[in-house]
Amino acid sequence: DAEITQSPRHKITETGRQVTLACHQTWNHNNMFWYRQDLGHGLRLIHYSYGVHDTNKGEVSDGYSVSRSNTEDLPLTLESAASSQTSVYFCASSESTEPGQHYGYTFGSGTRLTVV
Amino acid sequence: GNSVTQMEGPVTLSEEAFLTINCTYTATGYPSLFWYVQYPGEGLQLLLKATKADDKGSNKGFEATYRKETTSFHLEKGSVQVSDSAVYFCALSLYGNNRLAFGKGNQVVVIP
Numbered sequence: 001d002a003e004i005t006q007s008p009r010h011k012i013t014e015t016g017r018q019v020t021l022a023c024h025q026t027w028n029h030n031n032m033f034w035y036r037q038d039l040g041h042g043l044r045l046i047h048y049s050y051g052v053h054d055t056n057k058g059e060v061s062d063g064y065s066v067s068r069s070n071t072e073d074l075p076l077t078l079e080s081a082a083s084s085q086t087s088v089y090f091c092a093s094s095e096s097t098e099p100g101q102h103y104g105y106t107f108g109s110g111t112r113l114t115v116v
Numbered sequence: 117g118n119s120v121t122q123m124e125g126p127v128t129l130s131e132e133a134f135l136t137i138n139c140t141y142t143a144t145g146y147p148s149l150f151w152y153v154q155y156p157g158e159g160l161q162l163l164l165k166a167t168k169a170d171d172k173g174s175n176k177g178f179e180a181t182y183r184k185e186t187t188s189f190h191l192e193k194g195s196v197q198v199s200d201s202a203v204y205f206c207a208l209s210l211y212g213n214n215r216l217a218f219g220k221g222n223q224v225v226v227i228p
Contacts, residue, residue, distance in 0.1 A: 031214050042220035043160075043205070050214065090159055094214060102148040102167075102209035105216060107159035 002027045006091050006108035014116055019078045021111050023091030030096045032074040033105065034058075034066065036087040043090070049074055050096070081115045088112050118143045120206050122219035130227050131198055136223050137191040139180075139206035147208040149173075149182050149189040150216065154203040163191075163204070202225045 004025040013019050023032065034046040045058030047066040055066050063085060065077045078085055089112075093103040123138040141149065148167045152160040164173030169184035178193045189206060206219040 033215070040220075042190075043218045045215075048215065092160075094216075096214055102214070102216070104148075104150050104152075104162045104165055104207075105160075107161070109159045 002073065004091060004093055004106050004108045005113050006089075008111060009109065010112045011114070012066050012111070015081060015083060015115055019081050021076045021078075021089055021091075021113070023074050023076065023108060024072055024104070025091075025093045025108075026072065027095075027106060028071060029093035029106070030071070031094045032068070033092045033094075034064075034074065034076045035090045035092065036060065036085075037039050037110075038087050046076065046089075047074075077107055078113075081113075083115050086113060086115045087104060118147065118208060118210050118217050120208055120217055120219040121190075122206050125225035126225060127144070128225045129196060132195045133226075135191070135193045135196045135200070135224065137204055137224070138207075139189045139191065139219060139226065141187050141206075141208050143156055143187075143190065143208055147210070149180070150207040151178070151180055151189070151191050152205040152207060152218075154205065156202070160205060196224075197227045198226045198228055200224060 007022045030051045033048040035043040044060045049055050049068040088110050090110045091108040094105045119142045119187040121140050141150045153163045160206045164175040166173040166182035174179045180191045203221045205221045207216045
C-alpha cells in the first residue's frame with residue numbers, strides 16, 4: 001500500500017545544531033508540503049514543492065529549507081535550531097489537479113521536535 | 117484572500133450528544149471543502165469532503181453540507197462517542213495552486 005512516512009517520530013536537539021527531518025511518500029504525488037503545528041496557531045505552512053527541483057516558501061519559512069531531488073522525498077532542514085522551533089512537524093502530499101478540483105492531502109504521522 | 121474560520125474554543129460534550137462545529141469560508145471561485153480529523157498523537161486524516169455547492173460529504177456518522185449562500189461547511193454528528201474525541205480542522209482548496217487553507221482547528225472532548 002502507498003504511504004507517507006516521517007522520521008524520526010521524536011527528536012531532541014540542542015540550540016544551534018542543524019537538524020533534518022525526513023519525509024518519504026510512495027503515492028507518486030507531485031505536491032509535497034511541510035507544516036508545523038503549535039497550540040493556538042493550528043497548522044502553518046513552512047515550505048512546499050510542486051515537483052522535482054521545485055521549492056517554495058510558505059508563511060513561516062525563516063530558519064528552514066527544503067530540497068526536492070526526486071518525487072518521493074522532501075527533507076526539511078533546520079539550519080540552526082532555535083527553541084522557537086520546538087513543535088510538531090507534519091509532512092503532506094497530494095495529487096496535482098486542475099484548478100477548482102482538489103482531492104485533499106495525505107498526511108504523515110508527524111515528528112515531535114524539541115530544541116533545548 | 118481565501119481563508120477558513122472555525123468557531124473559537126474547545127468543545128466538550130457528553131456521549132450521545134449532538135455535535136456541531138461551525139466552519140465558514142472566504143474564497144474566490146468555487147473551492148473544494150474538507151474536514152480533517154486528528155486523533156491524539158497522530159497525523160491528520162481526511163474525514164469528508166465536498167466539491168461543489170449543495171454537496172453533502174459524509175463519513176463515520178459525520179456530515180457536512182457545502183452551503184454557497186452562507187459560505188459555510190458546518191460539521192455535524194447526531195450521537196458522539198468517546199472515540200470521537202479529537203481535533204477537527206476545516207479546510208478549503210486554494211484556486212489554481214494545489215494548496216489547502218486550514219482553519220485553526222477545534223478540540224472536541226467527549227465525556228462518558
